[in-house]
């Protein structure tokens with residue numbers, strides 16, 4: 024029985040009147056790849072932000088990696104994000120005037136100290152060893168997303184969150200990114216939680232949960 | 248007034264005590280040691296300035312300060328040398344100095360020096376309750392130091408050389424508030440004199456045998472070496488070199504080896520933490536730098552209060568004798584400089600009467616044998632020659648030579664002081680004529 028990486032009970036997040044996340048009980052064992060599906064506005068991003076320490080719950084318990092996020096201070100939460108979580112968004116959020124290499128090194132800098140050799144190695148692992156000096160604007164969408172993956176894993180997170188990382192990619196690029204994530208997970212053994220609208224993408228995971236209007240309505244095990 | 252005078256010294260002692268407790272194990276004992284040292288130091292200052300000789304205690308304290316500075320130089324040099332990878336056979340010394348008892352001894356000495364500085368600043372003519380208050384203040388400050396130290400962040404530590412830097416800086420800072428204990432001014436004088444002698448020895452013997460090409464303009468550069476600037480800048484370099492060496496030694500400290508850590512992120516985290524710690528270790532030496540800089544400032548712009556009395560006209564009686572009552576309108580015994588002006592046959596002479604710390608009255612011209620007769624003012628245990636700004640300790644006033652005021656023969660009786668007007672005028676004329684001549688010749 025693996026240790027739970029994410030453990031929520033009665034987790035709730037409401038914006039004033041709107042209740043984006045109704046009380047949710049969720050348990051994600053260490054090393055699992057969980058896909059999150061649901062229609063637009065169902066609260067998928069809200070859940071991700073809570074689990075990643077980007078947002079605070081209005082009610083309920085939220086324990087990630089053994090830490091009770093609702094009791095952490097702002098500083099503690101920042102450290103949690105820095106050292107425990109790697110995040111990939113649909114919009115890549117790369118710094119446009121820095122090269123791919125510098126974007127990865129920036130993440131190292133916020134974590135601890137930059138190490139160029141290590142950053143270069145990370146980009147080589149995602150197949151961008153030849154595009155180190157290019158800026159995000161000079162890279163294709165798939166390449167940009169691979170820079171984001173390099174950036175997300177550079178600090179060896181225990182938990183990798185993806186909020187529709189393949190949302191903007193064509194079929195071929197999507198496959199490439201998913202293949203890469205699978206490889207990396209085999210090496211680094213992090214837990215993955217990935218939001219997607221794409222059944223095919225969701226099938227890469229071990230388990231898929233479905234949200235509707237902030238309620239966990241269904242979950243199913245995928246076998247691969 | 249007195250209390251205000253003591254503030255910088257008490258602050259310095261407080262800082263020193265706080266620093267001494269950093270990273271120590273038996274804080275209570277150390278705090279007690281600091282207090283005891285301070286009290287012994289003050290006690291020493293009281294007894295020696297009062298009974299032996301003020302001059303002696305000032306010299307002793309200054310020597311102690313100079314020694315601590317030299318020790319600091321040696322330690323900082325060693326520290327830098329070692330962090331550059333050099334090895335020195337000082338292992339036994341390090342073991343010795345890391346023993347708690349050595350730490351206590353060092354703290355005792357440093358506190359004693361701090362106490363003696365405060366004591367010297369007050370001087371002997373101070374009521375005993377002031378000493379009591381000083382002791383009480385020191386006790387309170389030691390307690391406050393214990394409290395403050397326990398609240399400082401744990402990361403605020405530094406190397407052993409760094410702690411020494413801060414301790415010595417506090418001492419020198421404290422001393423800089425007394426013109427007679429200030430170490431920077433004598434240092435610049437020493438540098439100036441050394442350069443002067445060196446240039447003489449070196450260039451005169453080596454180069455004077457005429458060299459066609461260098462000769463003329465080389466002298467232009469050599470001239471620079473004789474200026475006052477050389478002493479100041481040279482002194483400044485010596486003053487700050489050890490603390491800069493401590494900075495470098497810490498900055499060059501090896502980061503821990505991370506080769507055994509497999510994961511890049513963890514390696515970087517360990518490195519980042521080590522770098523942060525190393526940076527924190529520079530904070531206390533940085534404070535030492537600030538203290539040393541402020542000591543230089545104090546030395547350049549001392550805030551001493553000058554006693555600058557107006558000369559009181561006096562006349563001679565029928566027998567040509569000037570009489571100054573011991574306790575008339577003016578109290579000759581109050582330890583202050585009392586200036587008079589005497590006129591006879593179209594010539595005037597200025598002189599002053601002063602009670603020296605040894606308890607004897609002295610009568611001197613308001614002029615010395617070497618400077619223009621601009622006269623003297625009184626400042627904190629010294630008289631000051633307005634022309635050349637030399638400080639003359641009160642103890643040596645009444646003795647001839649150098650820039651000391653020229654003594655005038657007089658007789659002291661129960662009622663007061665008697666001196667001959669003619670002798671006074673003649674002494675004045677002799678002195679002033681000769682100084683005017685020398686000054687002109689010098690130009």
Ligand SMILES: Nc1ncnc2c1ncn2[C@@H]1O[C@H](COP(=O)(O)OP(=O)(O)OP(=O)(O)O)[C@@H](O)[C@H]1O
Nearest residue numbers: 038041042043061062063064065066067068069070
């Ligand atoms: N900051 C906010 N303030 C107010 N309401 C918000 C805020 N963020 C999200 N919501 C609301 O919460 C609900 C859930 O939003 P969420 O972003 O989690 O949806 P989602 O499942 O990620 O949708 P999509 O698939 O379109 O990204 C929505 O109704 C949204 O309008």
Ligand SMILES: [Mg+2]
Nearest residue numbers: 067068069186
């Ligand atoms: Mg969303």
